[in-house]
Amino acid sequence: MAEVLNMQNIFKSFYMGEEELEVLHDVNLTVNSGEFLSILGPSGSGKSTMMNIIGCLDVPTSGKYLLSGNDINELDEIELGFIRNKEIGFVFQSFQLLPRLSALQNVELPLIYAGLSSSDRKQRAAKILDRVGLSDKTRNLPNQLSGGQQQRVAIARALVTEPTILLADEPTGALDQKTGAQVMELFEELNHDGRTIIMITHDTDIARHAQRVVKILDGNLTEQGV
Amino acid sequence: MLLESILMSWENIVKNKLRSFLTMLGIVIGVASIIALITIVQGATNSISNQVSELGANKVTVTAMGTPLKQGLNEEDISNISKVGNISGVSPTISGKTGIVYNGKVIENVAVQGKNDVYFNMDSSLLKTGRPINILDLDSKNQVAIIGNDIVNELFYGVNPLGKELMLNGTTYTVIGTLQGSSGFSMGSNNESVVIPYTTALRSLGVKNISSLDVFLEDTTLADDTVTEIKGVLNPAFNYKDNAYTIFNMGDMIESFESMMSMMSLLLAGIAAISLVVGGIGIMNMMLVSITERTTEIGLRKALGATPNRIQLQFVIEAIFLSVVGGLIGLVLGGVIAYTAATLIGTGFSISISTISLAVGFSGLVGIVFGYMPARKASRLNPIDALRSL
Numbered sequence: 001m002a003e004v005l006n007m008q009n010i011f012k013s014f015y016m017g018e019e020e021l022e023v024l025h026d027v028n029l030t031v032n033s034g035e036f037l038s039i040l041g042p043s044g045s046g047k048s049t050m051m052n053i054i055g056c057l058d059v060p061t062s063g064k065y066l067l068s069g070n071d072i073n074e075l076d077e078i079e080l081g082f083i084r085n086k087e088i089g090f091v092f093q094s095f096q097l098l099p100r101l102s103a104l105q106n107v108e109l110p111l112i113y114a115g116l117s118s119s120d121r122k123q124r125a126a127k128i129l130d131r132v133g134l135s136d137k138t139r140n141l142p143n144q145l146s147g148g149q150q151q152r153v154a155i156a157r158a159l160v161t162e163p164t165i166l167l168a169d170e171p172t173g174a175l176d177q178k179t180g181a182q183v184m185e186l187f188e189e190l191n192h193d194g195r196t197i198i199m200i201t202h203d204t205d206i207a208r209h210a211q212r213v214v215k216i217l218d219g220n221l222t223e224q225g226v
Numbered sequence: 227m228l229l230e231s232i233l234m235s236w237e238n239i240v241k242n243k244l245r246s247f248l249t250m251l252g253i254v255i256g257v258a259s260i261i262a263l264i265t266i267v268q269g270a271t272n273s274i275s276n277q278v279s280e281l282g283a284n285k286v287t288v289t290a291m292g293t294p295l296k297q298g299l300n301e302e303d304i305s306n307i308s309k310v311g312n313i314s315g316v317s318p319t320i321s322g323k324t325g326i327v328y329n330g331k332v333i334e335n336v337a338v339q340g341k342n343d344v345y346f347n348m349d350s351s352l353l354k355t356g357r358p359i360n361i362l363d364l365d366s367k368n369q370v371a372i373i374g375n376d377i378v379n380e381l382f383y384g385v386n387p388l389g390k391e392l393m394l395n396g397t398t399y400t401v402i403g404t405l406q407g408s409s410g411f412s413m414g415s416n417n418e419s420v421v422i423p424y425t426t427a428l429r430s431l432g433v434k435n436i437s438s439l440d441v442f443l444e445d446t447t448l449a450d451d452t453v454t455e456i457k458g459v460l461n462p463a464f465n466y467k468d469n470a471y472t473i474f475n476m477g478d479m480i481e482s483f484e485s486m487m488s489m490m491s492l493l494l495a496g497i498a499a500i501s502l503v504v505g506g507i508g509i510m511n512m513m514l515v516s517i518t519e520r521t522t523e524i525g526l527r528k529a530l531g532a533t534p535n536r537i538q539l540q541f542v543i544e545a546i547f548l549s550v551v552g553g554l555i556g557l558v559l560g561g562v563i564a565y566t567a568a569t570l571i572g573t574g575f576s577i578s579i580s581t582i583s584l585a586v587g588f589s590g591l592v593g594i595v596f597g598y599m600p601a602r603k604a605s606r607l608n609p610i611d612a613l614r615s616l
Contacts (some may be wrong), residue, residue, distance in 0.1 A: 052610050055529065057529060057609045057613075078533045078534065081531050081534070082531065084529060084531045085530065086531070090529050090530070092613070096522070096526045096529075098523060098526070100237060100241060109530055110530040113527075113533075114531065
């Protein structure tokens, strides 16, 4: 299977005034196309930083990160924008839908930055909303949707650019157990269809939905058999 | 991509209607005052210039104070000046006051003006009825008169004055014409005067010298050269004495008046421009508030693939949008104010394209200048911090 993500000796430090705070310590990770990976760790373990680096929102202090063959360290802000648009589909804990836009418009958003025409965008957004089971809610504003529905809109938005990796940060964190389970079902289906998924969570039960789980603790990543 | 940014900006402006309106108000007031001030001043300038031009922008007036030896202009001077180039005609004026009598009715102290044929040739609207003074009248010093409107009303009420004879300074004159009544503001109102051939006037009014001379120009742009040449004729005639005569160039006066007025409108516009700058600061302030409010949105957009340029473009467009819409509202408002003022004052109203483009261009510029800094700030937001701020 093709390798989509390769991290070698990733270190990440933050500076709190004079004090250096090491958040990631010598992280090595490889993810192949079609994998469903969970990164499991408690809060403060460095998993958010891990997610930011994987999602190209942040760059490591040292080490090599290849995403679909692109060396992230060598890219500038503009190129990183394009990479995020093309390679990564973000799913956030708090959905992060724009409240003024309808479900369809929210899903269209990444396609605007991809430079697609209005008609292409609408067509693709409608198709993907249909895929997540919301074909009858395209015109609804986020506040007219339930939490589960909102998260499915967010997943549709993440999928609409056909990204290399679906990157989810605590996707069930703001949902009750039942809707959370439905979202996880959707993830499993998507993975079954061949989508590569990386999910960051602190919840062992949620992590178990993935085929492969890595644990992160105090900045150290360890592989874990399921 | 530009269209998307414009649509997004529009949505944001519409969402915060009151705030957007208040922000725009500074620009509206600035642009409205610029448009109104410039238009009002221009309208006033034009109508005053036009009125002055009616008195003759195509002529220069020579007025002789004289010297002890030569107390005014004479016929020789007129014929010498006529030989100067770029002159289409010379019209002397001899002024006097006398009483006139017709049919037992008397008017005292009537202004009598001695003129020639050129005076009437240059302005065909002078004559209401009858015929003008011609060369024959001048040569033979005919005792003919052309009378003003008020005199017609006073002496010849209900009677056709043409061909009637009236007494002027003890001599009989035949009325050959009447002058067009002039109304309102006009320096040379002829309503109460009598015009006779200047040669006749020299003989019968007891005036020996010609006090002033209107020299009509063929090409007003060469007025300065012509004035110099006329001086070349008159200086020897007055034996190079100072202050023997003055030459008044109407075109010069209009020019200096217009340049004064345009200075004034520039000054006023400059003051109004200050309010545009204040308006611009208002826009900057609103943009900064808006960016703080939308930090999460900016972070999200960046996560979804918006490049910094893209974010910056959107906010700059939003600022331009605010200021240009404000500018357009100001344009309409300023136009209405100027129109109302022009109607009240009674001057002409016309907004020039250059005024419009100045106002709209300036407000657009304000948007760019004051939108740039906040937009740059937005584009530099770190997406991680921005997303975390929720």
